[in-house]
Amino acid sequence: MKKTLYMAPILGVTGSSYRNAYSRFFEGYDCAVLPFIKSSKGRRSTLNDILPERNNARFKLIPQVLDKDPEYFIPVAKAIFDLGYDTLNWNLGCPLPMVRNKGRGSGMLPLLEEITAFLDKVLSKIPNRLSIKVRLGSTDNKALAKLLPRLNNFPLEEIIIHPRTGKQMYKGEVDLDAFQEALSLTKHTIVYSGDIDSVKTLKTLSKRFPRVNRWMIGRSGITDPFLPEEIRHITHYTDREKLDRFLSFHAAVFAGYQKELSGPAHLIGKMKEVWRYWADAFEGGNRLFFKITRTKTVKTYLLTVSDFFATHPNLNI
Numbered sequence: 381m382k383k384t385l386y387m388a389p390i391l392g393v394t395g396s397s398y399r400n401a402y403s404r405f406f407e408g409y410d411c412a413v414l415p416f417i418k419s420s421k422g423r424r425s426t427l428n429d430i431l432p433e434r435n436n437a438r439f440k441l442i443p444q445v446l447d448k449d450p451e452y453f454i455p456v457a458k459a460i461f462d463l464g465y466d467t468l469n470w471n472l473g474c475p476l477p478m479v480r481n482k483g484r485g486s487g488m489l490p491l492l493e494e495i496t497a498f499l500d501k502v503l504s505k506i507p508n509r510l511s512i513k514v515r516l517g518s519t520d521n522k523a524l525a526k527l528l529p530r531l532n533n534f535p536l537e538e539i540i541i542h543p544r545t546g547k548q549m550y551k552g553e554v555d556l557d558a559f560q561e562a563l564s565l566t567k568h569t570i571v572y573s574g575d576i577d578s579v580k581t582l583k584t585l586s587k588r589f590p591r592v593n594r595w596m597i598g599r600s601g602i603t604d605p606f607l608p609e610e611i612r613h614i615t616h617y618t619d620r621e622k623l624d625r626f627l628s629f630h631a632a633v634f635a636g637y638q639k640e641l642s643g644p645a646h647l648i649g650k651m652k653e654v655w656r657y658w659a660d661a662f663e664g665g666n667r668l669f670f671k672i673t674r675t676k677t678v679k680t681y682l683l684t685v686s687d688f689f690a691t692h693p694n695l696n697i
């Protein structure tokens with residue numbers, strides 16, 4: 381059966397400008413879960429990044445909301461549905477200490493009663509289909525195993541599991557034994573997310589978890605935008621063709637941010653976020669990244685990047 385490939389939400393990178401540009405130059409993803417929108421008290425949620433007029437990616441988009449309070453979650457979910465998105469993802473995985481310590485994101489995972497009460501209230505009141513993105517737990521890897529049996533009777537679209545704890549952030553190994561245990565505890569369709577960095581890694585995971593057919597690619601899909609095409613066996617390119625495509629992709633991401641943001645500091649700041657990942661795609665990429673971090677003007681930024689590409693750098697991807 382054909383695998384379903386998801387672009388992972390990476391806050392600060394996979395916003396509309398990045399997604400639109402990506403979809404112009406690359407294929408392979410079936411859908412993208414979008415970086416989280418907060419719906420909490422005292423904040424007016426901004427739906428700017430998901431406005432239909434700003435989004436023309438050729439894959440399905442699944443917005444994501446981070447909150448623990450149905451009162452704030454429900455109206456945002458409805459507003460998102462009215463913008464044309466039939467599926468919504470609830471973030472129960474965010475590891476950021478300021479989120480986790482307030483019992484939101486992965487910090488909510490041990491709070492079984494709160495989660496089931498939230499779903500009881502929310503599911504009957506929102507028109508969207510709901511999926512959930514989780515980790516193994518907040519500080520230890522036990523919470524998800526307790527939660528999953530409780531979720532079996534809720535009509536969820538799917539559950540996306542990143543098998544690390546919140547405390548781990550993005551470091552250390554993914555815990556594949558805990559993921560295996562999680563699979564045995566749920567009736568829901570599962571999406572795997574974590575450290576898929578090559579065709580080989582995905583093959584190994586697919587072999588170990590034959591029940592899983594939906595795979596989410598995050599950081600490595602930014603470093604290597606060709607990875608989904610390689611997984612799909614779409615084609616093989618020469619390094620020269622890859623470089624040219626990377627250059628065009630860079631120009632499109634830059635143009636998108638230029639339109640979206642005001643002022644050189646914002647624009648260069650956003651490009652730096654992407655180069656944090658792209659640097660690993662090139663020999664000498666770290667030196668380039670260092671130069672970019674010191675860049676203050678758009679002119680210098682563009683010169684630095686075009687000089688780098690003019691040297692025909694070797695690709696690491």
Ligand SMILES: Cc1cc2nc3c(=O)[nH]c(=O)nc-3n(C[C@H](O)[C@H](O)[C@H](O)COP(=O)(O)O)c2cc1C
Pocket residue numbers: 388389390391392414415416444471473474513542550573574575576596597598599600
């Ligand atoms: C900088 C950064 C921002 C992220 N933002 C989000 C987010 O907004 N929502 C979410 O559910 N996960 C977020 N994640 C987690 C990723 O979606 C993914 O689950 C995780 O990075 C593991 O996959 P990977 O190893 O393929 O990157 C973020 C990860 C990183 C590194």
